[in-house]
Amino acid sequence: xxxxxxxxxxxxxxxxxxxxxxxxxxxxxxxxxxxxxxxxxxxxxxxxxxxxxxxxxxxxxxxxxxxxxxxxxxxxxxxxxxxxxxxxxxxxxxxxxxxxxxxxxxxxxxxxxxxxxxxxxxxxxxxxxxxxxxxxxxxxxxxxxxxxxxxxxxxxxxxxxxxxxxxxxxxxxxxxxxxxxxxxxxxxxxxxxxxxxx
Amino acid sequence: xxxxxxxxxxxxxxxxxxxxxxxxxxxxxxxxxxxxxxxxxxxxxxxxxxxxxxxxxxxxxxxxxxxxxxxxxxxxxxxxxxxxxxxxxxxxxxxxxxxxxxxxxxxxxxxxxxxxxxxxxxxxxxxxxxxxxxxxxxxxxxxxxxxxxxxxxxxxxxxxxxxxxxxxxxxxxxxxxxxxxxxxxxxxxxxxxxxxxxxxxxxxxxxxxxxxxxxxxxxxxxxxxxxxxxxxxxxxxxxxxxxxxxxxxxxxxxxxxxxxxxxxxx
Numbered sequence: 001x002x003x004x005x006x007x008x009x010x011x012x013x014x015x016x017x018x019x020x021x022x023x024x025x026x027x028x029x030x031x032x033x034x035x036x037x038x039x040x041x042x043x044x045x046x047x048x049x050x051x052x053x054x055x056x057x058x059x060x061x062x063x064x065x066x067x068x069x070x071x072x073x074x075x076x077x078x079x080x081x082x083x084x085x086x087x088x089x090x091x092x093x094x095x096x097x098x099x100x101x102x103x104x105x106x107x108x109x110x111x112x113x114x115x116x117x118x119x120x121x122x123x124x125x126x127x128x129x130x131x132x133x134x135x136x137x138x139x140x141x142x143x144x145x146x147x148x149x150x151x152x153x154x155x156x157x158x159x160x161x162x163x164x165x166x167x168x169x170x171x172x173x174x175x176x177x178x179x180x181x182x183x184x185x186x187x188x189x190x191x192x193x194x195x196x197x198x
Numbered sequence: 199x200x201x202x203x204x205x206x207x208x209x210x211x212x213x214x215x216x217x218x219x220x221x222x223x224x225x226x227x228x229x230x231x232x233x234x235x236x237x238x239x240x241x242x243x244x245x246x247x248x249x250x251x252x253x254x255x256x257x258x259x260x261x262x263x264x265x266x267x268x269x270x271x272x273x274x275x276x277x278x279x280x281x282x283x284x285x286x287x288x289x290x291x292x293x294x295x296x297x298x299x300x301x302x303x304x305x306x307x308x309x310x311x312x313x314x315x316x317x318x319x320x321x322x323x324x325x326x327x328x329x330x331x332x333x334x335x336x337x338x339x340x341x342x343x344x345x346x347x348x349x350x351x352x353x354x355x356x357x358x359x360x361x362x363x364x365x366x367x368x369x370x371x372x373x374x375x376x377x378x379x380x381x382x383x384x385x386x387x388x389x390x391x392x393x394x395x396x397x398x399x400x401x402x403x404x405x406x407x408x409x410x411x412x413x414x415x416x417x418x419x420x421x422x423x424x425x426x427x428x429x430x431x432x433x434x435x436x437x438x439x440x441x442x443x444x445x446x447x448x449x450x451x452x453x454x455x456x457x458x459x460x461x462x463x464x
Contacts, residue, residue, distance in 0.1 A: 065367070
């Protein structure tokens with residue numbers, strides 16, 4: 001279980017809990033701080049407050065270990081090498097997921113430069129899923145995808161959720177929020193959140 | 199050793215060449231004449247002053263005065279490093295990192311050369327220590343400022359890539375390694391280029407100076423080789439410490455990328 005209490009970053013002030021195997025949708029207008037919140041939970045920006053996984057404070061472990069358990073995925077994931085497969089510890093193990101998301105199985109040696117935004121987004125998701133994190137913080141993971149690819153992503157994440165992974169899924173799409181989230185957290189302009197059931 | 203001594207009157211005719219530049223600027227409306235005049239006057243005053251300061255220092259041979267002169271040189275070098283950065287560190291590290299690294303690198307190789315191969319008596323004799331330090335500062339400064347410039351610029355540009363690596367559980371060392379490598383390569387490049395071109399394209403100023411002063415060319419070459427080896431070592435050391443230090447300052451103990459510690463204002 002992920003516990004966030006009194007998390008503060010700039011104008012944000014947020015508390016919520018996330019059960020194992022639960023997916024909550026995070027909604028709110030652009031610029032309200034959804035990305036800021038997800039990054040803060042992953043401890044990518046300096047922030048205050050207590051964030052615990054199964055009762056263990058994130059400060060009790062090195063930050064890289066925390067982020068392997070509580071993994072943030074940016075809407076436009078970054079790439080540090082020239083070629084797709086160099087970003088994966090075990091490319092062959094990633095192939096089933098790659099093909100499930102509608103990418104060709106020979107895209108391993110492709111240059112990052114030639115990927116479309118949607119391809120990058122899906123490969124970024126696969127790269128993050130390979131960690132088998134306890135908690136996934138997905139920042140608009142289907143923003144650059146057509147409806148078929150978005151559906152494939154939703155199905156894949158739903159499988160992970162039913163296997164016990166917890167997910168915070170930020171999305172602009174109200175219909176998607178109702179589909180994927182068992183609860184909906186709506187961010188307000190004052191930096192707080194309101195909870196509702198879909 | 200014989201050399202042709204110059205008096206100030208010998209400089210009048212050559213100085214007319216600068217006047218010629220000024221006339222050119224006026225005729226062609228380059229609007230450089232004012233800048234040219236200021237630069238020329240500055241050069242004359244600075245060099246004449248340095249001549250008297252060095253004369254005083256060489257007569258005094260005092261460790262204290264020599265150290266003070268060295269300190270002032272390091273301060274000017276660190277100011278120059280900051281001036282060459284597009285993006286600068288905030289707070290004390292703005293000057294501190296460059297100053298610390300030039301002092302460490304140039305100071306170490308200068309003292310190394312004084313204690314092992316040159317061995318003047320006393321070892322801190324300003325006639326040897328200060329020119330040597332000056333040459334080391336000028337060159338390590340170039341490596342350090344280039345290295346830091348590439349480091350900060352690439353971190354800003356490659357922020358998404360660095361943070362992707364961090365978000366996936368990479369340590370700050372893993373995440374910054376590609377950028378650090380690029381920065382180190384850039385810092386080392388000028389000294390390698392000048393080592394490759396030296397003697398063919400360029401005759402280094404110190405060596406020509408010695409030759410003009412009557413030193414046998416082969417002896418002047420030995421001195422120049424010593425200097426080049428020292429510069430290579432100093433640049434390597436200084437760039438390494440500056441880039442690793444910069445990488446450390448731009449991340450924190452929770453392995454976050456801290457671009458908020460860079461300021462962009464001029």
